Each structure stands twice: as C-alpha cells, then as structure tokens.
Amino acid sequence: MTELSSCVESLLENDPELAEGAVDVLMKAGDKLILPQSDPLDNLRLYREQLMHLKTDHLKKAACGTQQQSTVNTLPVLMASETEVKSNLVSNFERVLVYESPALQEKARQLLPEQRLHELARNTLSSINKDIGEKEKPLDFQDCLLIQLLEWFKNSFFTWFDCPSCPMCHKNMTMVGSLPPTEDDLVWGGSRVEGYACSSCNTSERFARYNHPGKLLETRRGRCGEWANCFTLLCRTLGMDARYVLDFTDHVWTEVYSQSQGRWLHADCCENKLDSPLMYECGWGKKLTYIFAFSKDEVVDVTWRYTSKQKEVMKRRNKCREKWLVSTLLNMNKKRQETYAPTRKNFLELRLVAETAQFLGQNHTVKESEKQGRSSGSLAWRLSRGETQAASVSGYTFHINSSEEMKKEFVVKYSPAQDQYIRLNAEEAIPKGWQSGVNAAKNISRKREADWKMVYLCRTEGSPEGEVSWVFDWSHTNLKVTSALVVFQHTTYEDGCVDWQLCTGDVCVSGPKEGVLELTKDVLERGAKKLELSAVLTKGQGDVAWQHAQLFRQPDSSTEFPFYVRLRFG
Incomplete structure (x- = not known):
C-alpha cells in the first residue's frame, strides 16, 4: 500500500x-x-x-x-459578497443539526415502512450484484436500502407542488404574490408564504415554504427544497451518513456516504436518481458555480463532483x-x-x-442516467428553468436462453405496479424498472397517480408523441417460431391514441384495441429469427393530452401483469 x-x-x-x-x-x-x-x-x-x-x-x-478572477469585482463589492456567502454557509451548517434530534427521528421512524424497505433492499442485494462489472465494486445492504428509500419517497410519500388546484372549480390557480406569515408559519421556518387565487371564482389559497423537516413530515409536499430537507432527515433516521447539498444555481439534494464504494453518492429524491452527479450539467444544462454539502460534522465544497467542465465553472466562481x-x-x-x-x-x-x-x-465519463432532463415539476416550470430535454432509452434485447431453448417456450410479463419484469425460465433476474427490458423508447415515462392510486406508462409531460419497443431474438438457435401471443392492455381518453404492432421479418400485424394478439406459424414469416413489438402514443386533449394514451394501466397495489408475451417454437 x-x-x-x-x-x-x-x-x-x-x-x-x-x-x-x-x-x-x-x-x-x-x-x-x-x-x-x-x-x-x-x-x-x-x-x-x-x-x-x-x-x-x-x-x-x-x-x-x-x-x-481578482478583477471580476472591486474589493469592497467582493467583501460584501463574501459576507453573504459566509452567512449562507453558517445558516445551513447550523440548520442541518436538526436532523440529529432523537425526537424528530422518532417522528420520522413512525412514518417509515422500515420493515418493507429492508425486505426490498435484501431482495435487491441478492440480485443486483450479479450484474456488477469486472471493475465495479459490489453494493452493500445500505446502498440497496437507499435505492428503495428513493423509490418509496418519490412515488409513495412526498408530492410535488407547482400551484394549487381550486377546491371549488378544480382549475389551476395563479400566483398573486407573497403573503405575511402567521406565527405558526414562523415556528416551522415558513417565513416565505406564496399567495394563489382562482381566476374564475376568486377563491384564494396560501402555500407556506416550511423549512423544518418536522413540519414537512406532516405536509409532505413542496418543491426541491422541501423534498431534500425531509429526505435527508429520513436518511439520518435510517442511520445513513447523509449530507444536505446546496447548489447556488437553485437546487438542493442529498449525498450519502457508501462504505462499499468508499465515496459519497449523489441522491436526488425529486428525480429518484442515485449516483448521477453530472445530471445537472449534462442533462439539465445548468451552468454550475458553487455546490456545498452540509452535515453535522462538516461543510465541504463538492462542486467538482458535479462538473466535467471545471475550467468553465472556475470562470463563473466570482462570489x-x-x-x-x-x-x-x-x-x-x-x-x-x-x-x-x-x-x-x-x-x-x-x-x-x-x-x-x-x-x-x-x-468524467457521462452515464446515460446523466443525460436526461429534469422530470420533477410541471413542463412549463421546467422549461422556464431550462432543465428539460427529450429523453430516450435503448439497447435491451431478450435473447432466448438455453432453458427456454430446451423447453421451446419463452414467456415474459411486466407489471407497472411493481415496475418489474418477470421472465419464466430465466437464468438471471431482469433489473427493476420498465426501461430495463426496453429496446428503444422516446418520450415515455412511468406515471403514478397518487390521488387515484393508479400506475401506467405514458408519454412524458408535454410530449406530442411517445414511442417504445421490445425485441425478442432467437437467431443464435435452430428454433423456428410456431406461435406468438401478446397481451398488450392499453387505455385511451378523449381522442388519445395507441397504435401497436408485432413484426417478424417483413411481416407486420397491427394490434387490436382489445389488446390481445395471437399469431400462428401460418402468419409468422417462415424462417424468422427475431420479433419486434412496438407502440406509438399520440393525440389527446388540453394540458394533460400526454396522459390520454396509457399502457398497462392498473391499481398501484395490483398483482396482475397487463403486459405478457409468450413465444412457442418447433
């Protein structure tokens, strides 16, 4: 050594x-x-x-x-700026001590499904390390627990707030300015209060920007500040060495120290993203300047973890x-x-x-997960901040394995409620997530409706069209396909449209609205060695047109599989 x-x-x-x-x-x-x-x-x-x-x-x-750099500001202006920077550092360094309160952690623990998270983490640990590359370090239980905590926090616990919906006429309300905080608001750090009004019926609402995680455990809504504040508390409650991270270009998130990796992992609960530090610069297009991480022990300038353009960032650091x-x-x-x-x-x-x-x-190699634009917040809000871009995924193919070749049958199914593929006779598990089994996708995302408790795949918000495909390949075998059964349940509203089809070679068959298609050897191209299942989602009405064409819609507690593919061979 x-x-x-x-x-x-x-x-x-x-x-x-x-x-x-x-x-x-x-x-x-x-x-x-x-x-x-x-x-x-x-x-x-x-x-x-x-x-x-x-x-x-x-x-x-x-x-x-x-x-x-010394000539960017005159000395008096620079000293005033430094005073402001230090005040910001000191206030956040003091504020994070609240995460260490035993009473507050106990309040958080009462809301955490700790046993379920541990169970999911153990299941993840047993499968995820099978796919670890030769030069990668295996994950440990805490890493997998963090993965599950991010998923639960975003999809089941906290909700995003853009603007309130009018309780009388159910239209989006308009912000009308700031309101004075109440004494109770100030107790919970809510010195900033946003006022909203309905343009149709003049109903008014107020939204206090609480800065205390104890209150956020009750309200469970907000923007990135509220999300990261509450999430960092939950990380500390579960015994993780966690930091609250402040980006001077207006975003916050969390870092958690991984013993297995020997380094701090970026964890953004708003995006459900782990270890994707270049996401803000490469995916969102942020022009970074200063990023600081705060914990009970230390405050650290971590800017350099989040940029591959260090020289450009250095030119902008003039505070x-x-x-x-x-x-x-x-x-x-x-x-x-x-x-x-x-x-x-x-x-x-x-x-x-x-x-x-x-x-x-x-x-500084950019990963696929770091190329995606922001997903939290309304499209208009994200566009106004310049933090979105069309997202696409690609690359996975289902290759028939030796067990399936011997049985002359391939079966795979997917549940959006579990966000998991199940492959019968599989030699290894498919990683969690709808993207893990997709060959190509553009402007497609998994949507969970917290109020209706439904989940499905649909277009990303504001996208006029979404595309997704799956590919099944048996070209490395001597098998000949004799039948193909596809269950492809989909739902449309207004004039939303789902066009799906099954192709083998030069033969393509459109899928019916009923969502079930079965092809026999008389229809399938003779000698075909590959099958592609694809869908295009279009149309819809109004601001939520992107939701009017849905794939595999089901209750979020369902155990059914609305996507099912079975291939039989001779």
Missing part, C-alpha cells in the same frame, strides 16, 4: 499535470489513502489544506487566460476568493469538531483528504 505522506508529496510538486497523474495512478493502484500510524494528526490537516489549494490554484491558472473560501470552510469545520474525540477527528480528516484527491482524479 502506498503511504499517504509519500502520495501527497508527489501531488504537491510544481507540475500540476504530474500531480493529477499521481492521483490517477493512486486510484488505479487501490483507491485507498493509508495514513501511517506514526504520522501526527497535524500533518494530515496540512495535507488536506495543501490538496485543496492545489485544486483551486490549478483551476484558477487555467481560467486566467480570458479573465482574472468570493478561492483562498478565502478554503480558509473559511477549514475554520468552520475546525470549530464544529473542536470537542470531538481524536479518533473521530482523525477519521473525518482522512475521509476528507481522500474525497479531495478523488476530485482531482475522478472519471
């Missing part, structure tokens, strides 16, 4: 490229930083501070080609001097940890050094 002291000496050479190369070698060698037991704790603090300065100094030099920021964060953490035991301080210092080194050496 390479000792931390020798690694840091290499990192602090004058050549920045050599420093970054050293980190890359270190990561490939074992992704570990080992502190010799004989090394004093003061040295560790020095290493951490030097690593932070190395990062910011290198980026500042790269950014100086077009604009000197404070970088050395001032490093010094401010170090002093805040030192004050917070001054009563900690030496072993705890040592652990936090070492973890922060490793995190800083990861910022220098991290891989």
Whole structure:
C-alpha cells in the first residue's frame, strides 16, 4: 500500500499535470489513502489544506487566460459578497443539526415502512450484484436500502407542488404574490408564504415554504427544497451518513456516504436518481458555480463532483476568493469538531483528504442516467428553468436462453405496479424498472397517480408523441417460431391514441384495441429469427393530452401483469 505522506508529496510538486497523474495512478493502484500510524494528526490537516489549494490554484491558472478572477469585482463589492456567502454557509451548517434530534427521528421512524424497505433492499442485494462489472465494486445492504428509500419517497410519500388546484372549480390557480406569515408559519421556518387565487371564482389559497423537516413530515409536499430537507432527515433516521447539498444555481439534494464504494453518492429524491452527479450539467444544462454539502460534522465544497467542465465553472466562481473560501470552510469545520474525540477527528480528516484527491482524479465519463432532463415539476416550470430535454432509452434485447431453448417456450410479463419484469425460465433476474427490458423508447415515462392510486406508462409531460419497443431474438438457435401471443392492455381518453404492432421479418400485424394478439406459424414469416413489438402514443386533449394514451394501466397495489408475451417454437 502506498503511504499517504509519500502520495501527497508527489501531488504537491510544481507540475500540476504530474500531480493529477499521481492521483490517477493512486486510484488505479487501490483507491485507498493509508495514513501511517506514526504520522501526527497535524500533518494530515496540512495535507488536506495543501490538496485543496492545489485544486483551486490549478483551476484558477487555467481560467486566467480570458479573465482574472481578482478583477471580476472591486474589493469592497467582493467583501460584501463574501459576507453573504459566509452567512449562507453558517445558516445551513447550523440548520442541518436538526436532523440529529432523537425526537424528530422518532417522528420520522413512525412514518417509515422500515420493515418493507429492508425486505426490498435484501431482495435487491441478492440480485443486483450479479450484474456488477469486472471493475465495479459490489453494493452493500445500505446502498440497496437507499435505492428503495428513493423509490418509496418519490412515488409513495412526498408530492410535488407547482400551484394549487381550486377546491371549488378544480382549475389551476395563479400566483398573486407573497403573503405575511402567521406565527405558526414562523415556528416551522415558513417565513416565505406564496399567495394563489382562482381566476374564475376568486377563491384564494396560501402555500407556506416550511423549512423544518418536522413540519414537512406532516405536509409532505413542496418543491426541491422541501423534498431534500425531509429526505435527508429520513436518511439520518435510517442511520445513513447523509449530507444536505446546496447548489447556488437553485437546487438542493442529498449525498450519502457508501462504505462499499468508499465515496459519497449523489441522491436526488425529486428525480429518484442515485449516483448521477453530472445530471445537472449534462442533462439539465445548468451552468454550475458553487455546490456545498452540509452535515453535522462538516461543510465541504463538492462542486467538482458535479462538473466535467471545471475550467468553465472556475470562470463563473466570482462570489468570493478561492483562498478565502478554503480558509473559511477549514475554520468552520475546525470549530464544529473542536470537542470531538481524536479518533473521530482523525477519521473525518482522512475521509476528507481522500474525497479531495478523488476530485482531482475522478472519471468524467457521462452515464446515460446523466443525460436526461429534469422530470420533477410541471413542463412549463421546467422549461422556464431550462432543465428539460427529450429523453430516450435503448439497447435491451431478450435473447432466448438455453432453458427456454430446451423447453421451446419463452414467456415474459411486466407489471407497472411493481415496475418489474418477470421472465419464466430465466437464468438471471431482469433489473427493476420498465426501461430495463426496453429496446428503444422516446418520450415515455412511468406515471403514478397518487390521488387515484393508479400506475401506467405514458408519454412524458408535454410530449406530442411517445414511442417504445421490445425485441425478442432467437437467431443464435435452430428454433423456428410456431406461435406468438401478446397481451398488450392499453387505455385511451378523449381522442388519445395507441397504435401497436408485432413484426417478424417483413411481416407486420397491427394490434387490436382489445389488446390481445395471437399469431400462428401460418402468419409468422417462415424462417424468422427475431420479433419486434412496438407502440406509438399520440393525440389527446388540453394540458394533460400526454396522459390520454396509457399502457398497462392498473391499481398501484395490483398483482396482475397487463403486459405478457409468450413465444412457442418447433
């Protein structure tokens, strides 16, 4: 194992490229930083501070080609801006301590389906690591619990608030400005209150932006601020090492430390996204500046985890001097940890050094999950923020396996209530999620109606057309298909339209409105080795036209499978 002291000496050479190369070698060698037991704790603090300065100094030099940061603002203006930044940091650093309240955690625990989440996490753990790549680290139980918590929180617990619906005429109300908070609002941090009015009947409503997770456990609605605030509390209640993350370009989310991965995982409960840190920059199109993570132990500048365009980000960071920021964060953490035991301080210092080194050496390859636009909030709201784009998925094909070849039968079915495919005679489980079995899809999403307790696939909000297809392939066998049975239940409203068809080779047969299609060998193309099932969703009326063509609609508690494919071979 390479000792931390020798690694840091290499990192602090004058050549920045050599420093970054050293980190890359270190990561490939074992992704570990080992502190010799004989090394004093003061040295560790020095290493951490030097690593932070190395990062910011290198980026500042790269950014100086077009604009000197020191000339962005005059000194008085810059100092006023720094005062504002520090006030923001201090207030959030104090606020996150509320997550540690035993009484508040007990209130949260009463609302958590903890036993069910644990059961789902165990099931996920037993299957998910089968698909781990050669260079990937296996997940552990806490990772899988976090996956299930995200799913439950978004789809069953919290609801998004854009604007209220009029209780009298059921039309969307219009925001009319701010209202004064009540004493009760202020008790729960609701200093901002939005006023709404109905343009038809003049009914009025108020929406207090509560900033206390205890109140949010009761209201269970809001925008990203309320979502992340409440979700971070639930993470702490389940014993996860969690941070509240603040993005200065107007978004918040959570980070959870993964023991199995040895790093902090990005967790956005509004989007039900895990470990997709480049999503905001690559999918939403955000121009990032400052991102800070707050926990009971520390506040950390984590901007570099969320960008692959570090030089561009550095040019936009003009609210404070970088050395001032490093010094401010170090002093805040030192004050917070001054009563900690030496072993705890040592652990936090070492973890922060490793995190800083990861910022220098991290891989910026963009994943598919990071290319998607924002899904939370109304389409108009997302478009106004420039945080949406057409989403597409592709690539999966059902290949007939040896067991199916021997039995001369292939069967797969899907339930949107469970969001799970079940494949009979499968040699391995299909990962959870409708996308995992799809060959291609565009502008399709899974929708859960919390009020009607129904779930289905439909177009993404505002999309005029949605497409989805599944592919089944037996070209690697000597089998000949003799029959194909497809159950493809779908529902339409107004003039919504679902056109679906089954194709083998040059033969395509349109599916009936009844949603059941059976083809025999007389219809199927002789010698066909592949079958494609596809659907196009179009039309509809008004603002919710995208919901007027639905696939596989069912109650969210249903155990039925409205999508079913059976192929038989000779």
